[in-house]
Amino acid sequence: MQRLGRIAIGAGIVAVLAYAMVLGAMYFFQRDFQYDRSGRLFGLSETKLTAAELVSIPTADGSSLTGWYQPPAAGKPLIVYFRGNAQSFSREHERFAAFVADGYGFLAFDYRGFPGSPGEVSEANILADGLAAYDWAADKGFPIVLWGRSLGSGPATYVASLREADALLLETPFDSAVSVAADRYWFLPVGLLMADQFPVDQWIKDVTEPVYVAHGTADRTIGVNHGERVYALAPNPDELWIEPGAGHSDMWARGLWERAKGFFQRAEAGVR
Incomplete structure (x- = not known):
């Protein structure tokens, strides 16, 4: 014994x-x-974006962000696009080509620490980078709509809570990064361990812009319940689109752009 x-x-x-x-x-x-900081920055010459330009966006502390920019056609807004977690924003160039084909302008960029922008990745830097990108875009004088995908739902919501835009679209968002971590690492005290928690559930309460949320029921990266919770907290909800059987990277192929255009048109009509 x-x-x-x-x-x-x-x-x-x-x-x-x-x-x-x-x-x-x-x-x-x-x-x-x-964070997935692998990959590379594509060249514009590798894409169909013949009229877009490579831009450098200054941040408040003297750093700079690399992005692509193209102004909108008359009567259309500029989409400030907050990319997801994987690699560089530039890998999504087909999305940007669809934007400009329909007359929308766009600004997309890498947060510090990702392939196009030097520096250290952190929640504080990502949020500061989001504000810097918005302010750079706002100086162009066009109507602005915000699009946050996955990780980008954090800075997009944060920016919307502090700045004026015409609309906020959230694609596969989380209510907080620590909540996503708790889903995955339920056996760890992630709330005590995590430095970068991105409390979207708090920021969304201060968002006055109309909010559209798109999520799939088969999302294994950020569960659909996160998108549902974010939408329920939005003070000015427009639509919650839950796509049966769609995974984390499926929403674009399932018709998100057509739905997004309808949302942006409704939002712009409301502004006018």
């Missing part, structure tokens, strides 16, 4: 040490788990 007791105590110590090592790894390397 004493031997069994010693074995049980030893196993318990090993389990505690292993858990402590997991906690340490998650804490010290958390941004490597949270």
